[in-house]
Amino acid sequence: MTIKKNIFLIALFIFVVLTLFINKLTTPRVLSSNELLINGLFLFESPKQISNFSFYSANSEEFTKSNLIGKWTLMYFGFTRCPDECPTTMYQMSKLTKVLREKEFPLEDKQWILVSIDPERDTPEDIDKYAKGFDKDFVGVVNSRPMLLNLATQLSVNNIMPAGNNADHSHLDNHVNNIILLNPDGEFAGVFRPPFDISRLSLTYQSVTAN
Numbered sequence: 001m002t003i004k005k006n007i008f009l010i011a012l013f014i015f016v017v018l019t020l021f022i023n024k025l026t027t028p029r030v031l032s033s034n035e036l037l038i039n040g041l042f043l044f045e046s047p048k049q050i051s052n053f054s055f056y057s058a059n060s061e062e063f064t065k066s067n068l069i070g071k072w073t074l075m076y077f078g079f080t081r082c083p084d085e086c087p088t089t090m091y092q093m094s095k096l097t098k099v100l101r102e103k104e105f106p107l108e109d110k111q112w113i114l115v116s117i118d119p120e121r122d123t124p125e126d127i128d129k130y131a132k133g134f135d136k137d138f139v140g141v142v143n144s145r146p147m148l149l150n151l152a153t154q155l156s157v158n159n160i161m162p163a164g165n166n167a168d169h170s171h172l173d174n175h176v177n178n179i180i181l182l183n184p185d186g187e188f189a190g191v192f193r194p195p196f197d198i199s200r201l202s203l204t205y206q207s208v209t210a211n
Contacts, residue, residue: 040193041204047187050154055115055141058128063113063141068186071109072209075180077157079118080130085177087134090114092196093179094134099202107137109184110209115151116142155180155188181208 036043052065074093078086093112100107114131116122119142122130127140142148152158157176179192190208192201 036190036204036207039200039204040196041181041190041208042193043181043190043208044188047183047185047189048154050151050182050186050188053143053147053151055143055147055151056124057139057141058125060124063139065186067111068182068184070184071111072184073111073113073180073182074192074205075113075115075155075182077115077117077152077155077176077180079116080122080126081118089177089179089194089196090131090134090138092198092201094138095198096201096205097135097137099198100206103206105206105210112138114138114140115148116140117148117152117157119143119145119148156191 033043033045050065055063057063076086076089076093078090097107097112100110112131112135114127116127122142124140124142127142129140131138131140157178157180177194179196180188181190181192183189192204
């Protein structure tokens with residue numbers, strides 16, 4: 001009886017050790033602020049409040065600040081006619097979602113939003129279709145330029161210049177290429193800065209949003 005008990009205790013000990021080891025391997029490591037910065041994420045010590053906004057996606061679906069509540073949001077400012085920076089960054093974001101799905105990282109409280117910086121030409125249907133071309137869960141939104149400038153300025157995307165009556169849209173090609181991080185309280189939490197490397201992007205994203 002004693003031998004069976006000892007075997008059971010040894011087996012239980014091995015099971016606990018293996019469980020803790022696997023948990024350590026699969027649980028994202030919490031990075032320090034300095035480690036996050038080195039890996040491309042500037043995280044504010046105190047998240048910044050932003051005012052309400054209103055944008056529209058396909059089928060006239062409205063997207064407001066209330067849609068940020070309860071979810072970690074990655075927000076990128078781009079446009080459908082962007083020659084290189086936008087598709088490159090959107091592709092990196094799609095690779096991130098793929099990696100997260102493969103790791104079975106919780107995504108129920110995560111979302112990815114593409115905001116058009118070319119409202120004169122991008123329709124809600126255009127920008128949403130463009131976003132979903134990179135991943136089915138991505139959402140594209142657009143609204144008038146005053147609304148765009150209001151949100152973009154709050155999120156430090158400040159080089160989006162009004163086109164006015166000028167048909168030249170070349171200023172759009174050199175827009176800020178940051179990925180904005182908003183927390184589940186709807187606050188501006190930080191900025192992912194290029195160049196984007198999927199391993200670093202995945203590491204920092206999981207570290208911040210795992211809790």
